[in-house]
Amino acid sequence: MFTLFINVFLKMFILLTPFFVLSAFLSLTKDVLQSERQRIALKVTFSVILTCFALFLFGRYIFALFGITLDAFRIGAGTILFLSAVSMIQGNASVSHQGAKEDVAVVPLAIPITVGPGTIGALLVMGAGLKTVPEKIIASLGLLCAVLAVGGLLIIAGRLEKILGQQGLSILTKLTGLFVSAIAAQIFFTGLKNFLG
Structure with missing residues (x-):
């Protein structure tokens, strides 16, 4: 169970x-006060928690409603996730700056920047793949901790920007893209193997 927790936490964090x-958060909040930036960070975190758990817990019912098999969805999700990873690695993943007066916490920061199509x-695949209640509880804790870790990074975003700089953030984004591409390949080939098997 501890292995499942670590596995879900690391996978979801990536x-x-x-x-x-x-x-993206630093870009979209560059003209706001530190107190307002932290308020936006908390709102993003809360929005991501709601979105992730709705998808994670009710994925099985979504598949049943549309008559989609889990393996077919794995193939589609793996493909989209891989395309997102390629954009990150190539440096094409970007956001346009909006006015500071607009509330950017839910859209675009929570959805689709944090929780994009690939995520x-x-x-949906992970939630539908877990069978027992204990597995779902442990995986839910791992997911919650991953979202809170990302939220924690947003809360201290100003300090991280000073330490890492834009170049450092760009390098870390590309490294994240490499890990995401590996996860995408795993999801895709698992779906393909089961689909053809």
Whole structure:
């Protein structure tokens, strides 16, 4: 069970692309006060928790509603996740700056920057793949800790920007992209193997 917790925590932390999210967060909140920036960080965290758990816990019912098999969704989710990873590695994943008066916490920061199409797919697959209640509880704790870790990074975003600089954030985003591409390949080939098997 501890292995499951660590596995879910690490996988979800990477899939939430924390350093790309951090870079986008700094860009979209550059004209706001520190207190307002922290309020936005908390709102983003809360929005991501709600979104992730809705997808994670009710994924099985979504599949049943649309008549989609888990393995077919794995193939689709793996493909989308891989394309997101390529964008991060190439440095094409970016956000446009909006006015400081607009509330950017839910859209675009929570959705689709933190919880994008690939992450949604991975959450649905992971939630539908867990069978027992203890597994779901442990995985839920791992998911919650991953989201809180990303939220913690956003709360201390100003200090991290001073330490890492934009170049450091760019490097970490590309490294995250490499890990995301590996997870995407695993999801895709698991789906393909089961689909053909």
